[in-house]
Amino acid sequence: MRRCASGWRGCWAEGHALSANVALKAAGETLGYPELAQLLRRRGVAAGGLHREQMKELFRRMVFNILMDNIDDHEKNHALLMTDSGEYELSPAFDVLPSGQALGYQQMRVGAQAADATLDNALSECAQFGLKRAEAQEQVKDVCALVDGWRVHFDQAGVRPGDIQSLAQQxxxxxxLDQRQAESARHGVVGGAA
Structure with missing residues (x-):
């Protein structure tokens, strides 16, 4: 695959892309994160283990979406870029925003409890992402720490204080917050901003 002027592989203007909706339906799969991970395992770029890294990245994105209340994570907001050899690469993340709806479920299947937006559900099928339970828990811990810093990041990005307060309600x-704090406590980390 060619490089764009911006430098990242898989440029939309120069390569082929397909939504997770199209890719999963074409493969006869359920519309879910674990199924998308398995599609990356089967059809992803194997060279250098890229498909394994991207399966892990997809797991992290799923956990992030749960913790940031991004429920607009439907199968059209995930994309695969096709290389010249017909292999898939996970596109850069896009349309990732807190929804503020507090529904408690994601748009795609997360794990054994369908689309329930819980870390336990995310961990329930971690093997589908090529992760052992301990590896998946480490990824969850890292994403929790990242999300705990959301206020600082939003402030540094110029988000108005009133908007930050509004987002904090979600x-x-x-x-x-209880899920983040429980995860921090499990790892002996002081965290879980309030």
Whole structure:
């Protein structure tokens, strides 16, 4: 695959892309994160283990979407870029925003409990992402730490204080904050911003 002027592989203007919706339906799969991970395992770029790294990245994105209350994570907001050899690469993330709807479920299947937006559900099928339980828990811990810093990041990005307070009502609501704090406690980390 060629490089774009911006430098990243898989440029939309120069390569072929397909939504997870199209890719999963064409493969006869359920519309879910684990199924998309398995599609990357089967059809992803094997050279250098890129498909394994991208399966892990997809797991991290799923956990991030759960913790940031991004429920607009439907199969059309995930894309695969096709290389010249017909292999898939996970596109850069896009349309990732807190929804503020507090529904408690994602748009795609997360794990054994369907689309329930819980870390336990995300961990329930971690093997589908090529991760052992301990590896998946480490990824969850890292994403929790990242999300705990959301206020600082938003402030540095110029988000107005009033908007941060409004977002805090969703991102730091009990259902999500409790999950982050439980994960921090499990690892002996002081965290879980409030």
């Amino acid at each position: 991102i730091d609501r009990a259902f999500l």
